[in-house]
Amino acid sequence: MRALVAALATLLIASGGVLLGTAPAFAHDELVSSDPASGSTVDALPAALTLTFSGDLLSDASTTVVQVTDASGASLTDGAPTVSANVVTQPLTGSASGAISVAWRVVSSDGHPIAGEFAFTSDAAPVATPTPTETADATPEATATPEPEMTTLTTPTPTSDQSAPIWPWVVGAVVVLIAIGLVVWLLGARARQQKQAASERTAGRSNSTER
Incomplete structure (x- = not known):
């Protein structure tokens, strides 16, 4: 007995x-890799930037933001990013050289937003600016190019925690x-x-x- x-x-x-x-605490998704990789040097700016995460992401357009800028702060993105399962693809444009900064924000499938940033270097030769030829007419004053405005990444409040x-x-x-x-x-x-x-x-x- x-x-x-x-x-x-x-x-x-x-x-x-x-x-x-x-019943452990559920870890949120994180960035696994990127192409170009953080800290890498590429011969030229690629046609698109890809971000791969550890889990699937929400595919709503408002939940995914990717900003890619050159050393002067000019935007290099071409349209909105697309989400396929755990991969985000951001089309790029231009032939920037030097340091390229990337800032991203996504929302995991469990409703939790995550964000981060990194940089890589482009060795593309800078585009030469043609020198204007002198003419008899007076040269008009150059118009200042406005500085591009950087959009502040705001982290949305998670709608709800995923229940264990x-x-x-x-x-x-x-x-x-x-x-x-x-x-x-x-x-x-x-x-x-x-x-x-x-x-x-x-x-x-x-x-x-x-x-």
């Missing part, structure tokens, strides 16, 4: 360990209830056996007295 109770106690402890082991799966708790609860039921049944059976043994001893004494 004691051995059986000890075995049930061990089962309860083991089921508790399973529950604790199957409940099946480990259901399994654990069933195991605990079964174990409790076995303990109650064993204790009841033991009590009945003791009562029956006591009755048999009493009957034996009565028979001895009558003889």
